[in-house]
Amino acid sequence: MTGRGRLAAAGVAVVTAAALLQAGAAQAAPRRASFTDYSYTATAAGLADVRRIVRDDVAAAAGYTGKGVGIALIDTGVVPVPGLTSGNVANGPDLSLESQVPGLTRRDSYGHGTHLAGIIAGRDAGGGGFRGMAPDAKLLSVKVGAANGAVDVTQVMAAVDWVVAHRNDDPANPIKVLNLSYGTDSTQSWVTSPLSEAVENAYRAGISVVVAAGNTGGNILLPGSNPYIITVGATDPQGTTNPADDRxxxxxxxGTWGRAPDVMAPGRSIVSLRDPGSYADVNYPSARVGDRFFTGSGTSQAAAVVSGAAAVLLQKYPHLSPTQVMCHLRGSGTRVAGSYAPQVNLERALQSRLTRCGQGGTPVTGTGSIQRDRGTSLVTMGDGVPLTGERDIFGPLSSSVWARASAAHTSWRGGDWMGRPWTGTGWTTPSDGQANWSGKTWSGKTWSGKTWSDIAWAAQSWNGKTWSNSDGAAPMWSGASWSLAGWLSAGDKGWLS
Incomplete structure (x- = not known):
């Protein structure tokens, strides 16, 4: 997740390849008797280090790797780089503004979704050393964000609705966890917020919704303020795998006394998969770790860790409700100094026995203003016309009408959301080691009055290593960024997401 606040304080140091190899060795033979520095930089954590901090290595040794659990990732897409092509990644519909661009459909041109996918469920084919938190879970990617992170709140609402509607498409891996590292500075309560209603409907459908708290250094962003979902803050591991020194x-x-994060997880300088040629990769080359990896910081990364942890827990206890998942993770966590929220400890969570667990809160209506949910995050057409008002990217949208349909799980019918054609209607032939949902060409007028067919989409293509531009003129989407995007400066040598 990205945010504008306190960016300079979150500098990320570069990790050397040698340090990453050291972390890989630790993953192959985890040691529980002692804790060591994970690299001489004392700043960047490989996934082997992260897994050890939250005791995911202990869970894996006991045979709990997320097998049989589906995890939906609503983000900026996932590219088929090594680590995400071993057969456990599927691409749902592309609901982003890039879905009409040949070569970019479902692909991550931003770099955010690929980084999180690696943390959640990455794994090398053929027994390679790279492993995410839940390498045997099934990851479902639903793309909503474009190359600069541009996304409207209604696109996210539609994506959540789609996940709920298709949560049982894969009977062997039903969707039980949803990762949403997205937030807005909405100007209305979570009780009336349409976005809040969307995630709560997923919760009511039996899905544990994991949301990043935000990187503002202050208030939690929407929908993280909803008490029914698992809101995650980020810790700084201080260069060791001993959780006792984490801050x-x-x-x-x-957050505030009324709403703080539910749990914490490592989120500073996390090494995961690189998306070559993406926005993050091109603009923050100092965050690269060799040719394959990339360093990112943020509550986005922390939420990804918790999403993987939830899948591991659900493998052992498949009948846990979303509330019980929250209680297990929160009640068994390791104390973090200065925080009301504990850091996830999977070793304890897998051993815990719940006796009483409950969650209360005011019922959500979802009938508030779509515009107020956008806050300051607006998508703008290249001619300078922002998307505003009570509408989605295709036309007028009544939040009260949508709220009833979303609660009844009828907002999607085939490839139509709220009566408008948006995407395809079924799964297509897998490619690049990933299964794919079919797409659809958009018609009608945009919010600026132009027709979608009149927009000169960028003729970019994925060639396996980098995004290459041809002569096409791209629509200059601007203004909105993934969760109030605040990229670190080049001098900070890193990336905050």
């Missing part, structure tokens, strides 16, 4: 990351939203 709240300086950028992490801490």
């Amino acid at each position: 709240i990351a300086s950028f992490s939203s801490t």
